[in-house]
Amino acid sequence: MNEPIHPGLLPAGLADLLPHEAAFEAAVVAQLMARLAQSGYDRVKPPLFEFEDSLLAGAGAALASDTFRLMDPISQRMIGLRADMTPQVARIAATRLVRQPRPLRLSYAGQVLRVRGSQLRPERQLGQVGAELIGVASAAADAEVIALAAEAVEGLGIDGLSIDLTTPTLVPAVCRELGLDGVAEARVRAAIDRKDAAALERAGGAGRHILGGLLAASGPADRALETLAAMTLPAIAAREVATLAEVVALVRATLPAVTLTVDPVENRGFEYRTGISFTLFARGIRGELGRGGRYEIGFGRDETATGFTLYTDALQLAAPRPAPDRRVFLPAGTQPAAARALRAAGWVTLQALDDAEPQAEAHRLGCTHRLSPAGEPVEI
Template identity: 45%
Template sequence: MLPPGLLPEGLRDLLPPAAEAEAKLAAALMAVFSAHGHARVSPPLVEYEATLGSRLASPARRELLRFTDPVSQHTLALRSDITGQVGRIACTRMAASPRPLRLSYCGPVLRVRGDQLSPERQSLQTGVEIIGADHEAAALAVLRLAVEALATAGIEALSLDLTLPDLVAHLHAAGLSAGEASLATLQALLDGKDIASLRAAGAAAYEPLIAAAGPAATALPRLHAFAATLPEAAAAVLAARLAPLSALVAALDGTPGLSLSLDPTERHGFEYQSWLGFSLFGAGLPSEIGRGGSYSLVHPDGRTEPAIGFSLYLDSLVDAGFGSVAEKRLFCPPDTAPEAAARLRAQGWTTVTALAPDEDPAAQRCTHVLVGGTPQPLTVTAE
């Protein structure tokens, strides 16, 4: 028999005031997105497994919690990400809407397993997508929006880590020698920054990509120097990535509280992103608080469409104290007139009207008590 109140591993109850902080934080972020013209959509928590994320051109094979629908007898799955659902909406119900299509969302997601840095399996995900564009201007718009939203949430020091998820695949397709290594092996060696194995496999031509990881101010010149050494086809591939990337770094450089870094071969978590990917980290927070990039959507008729966006995960922010607002909680005696309490609420108070004369205001997290019709600090006791 399970102990009372026991929850599955990686799941938790959010109690006061954390649940309130999460709601306020989500509302603040969504207000920023709305102010930038992103209309909210709200896809369901559960979909048919076969269609969940199917609109992404390179869908990640995510671990999903599955079960059989007793009505249709089809396999259903709980979403682990909302981006694919927004893509489905854009390609079906909003296929005729003018582009670029600016959408936002907020809702819970569930993954089968957590990890050491993020053991939680359920989280609240919010974000935006621009459907119909993934060029430099669209990328700059979503990056600036992500930075602004997190600044609104109270994060003063933010790290933006940029990557080029499909660069290695395109260099390989352009004929840059990888020796005996397959593309999958090459990507794995670059993921592990395994220079010795790269050389042993005859793929030393990709080694400069490892050296080009670090602060953007030093990484970009190294990438430009690398491009100058490449054969014509491979050089054209890298140049096509470097031009918009350099422009983005130049546009964001000097943003207060923002540091920029680059790892051109980072692919972990960027399974369906194309020319650009990025992660967001807050100072003092143990794991990433956001991720995004460019990708392609596939319409039912096979047509592809560019898109770009980002997702933010609120759990670590709430755990770190973001979203908490000092409330003015006013404890009112049981005989307080409803009209008087309403006037106090209009003045910004949160009112807690006692249900019995012996109710403890401190137990209700009240900061003030209503004494003779006037709010007094809790330390002041009525006669």
């Protein structure tokens, strides 16, 4: 038998959001979702759990070890609590909305649960807001989604955005072209993940110049694209670089002030991505605000999609706080109609429940104002 737990204690990685924080989070989510809806991304809402077979299919497999699983006593099958909403939205697109015309634009907001947090992100319950653009493979589609993510974040009042673009298919394409076997590719991968040019030189074999060139190309988008354009790449990699250049030009046309960087070899966390991918950062904010990229929707469909997920906790840290409410204390006997008029005029009203002295009571309850006997809000 374990010791009894203090009732205020929550499991590690979980938290209560208290007044102001909870309202601010909800406002951040509402504002993001409104921006996505404005660009035609229709909201869907998958359930918090599903059969594990569908939850962990396709893109969901990457999170299998992070997913809470349990036996559903009703269906007598294993269910999983979602650790990510993208695979659920892909399922909806591939099944219930399979007959909807493409491009299909969907958005979502909700909570996800993880068995364990990471060192950088110890939370086990996370808020996600995201959008998916399904059924179009073009650079225009990539650019729409990348610009939308950035515009939605900027709409929260977050400045100094930068978008780090990656091409997770590039290194595998080069390795395949060079005929590197699985062991050699894994060694290349490990050297790249450590950004270890010397190890890459040793592991890269005949491809060491190309691979080293890709590793060195990382940096501001224009310089990186120039470096990549000057390299002799396998056809499939050259096409990906051409798409990347197109995406950079399109995003820049929409958002000239946003910083664009390119890391052509980054792959960590993008394992299920099949095309241009990206991560969003803001100046002065530790960690990423969101990420996205291209993937296959799976579920037996031969269909491509691109999309992104924003992290509400990170955005909450980065976004400016709203101005505090104007709160007016209403003494006993205030007419309901007077209270209604104040609320309609933007006041938060706190109704007295007894005959306590209004000035002291208003102060005790943290009101900024009290209603005077003449019916006017008076500052405390």
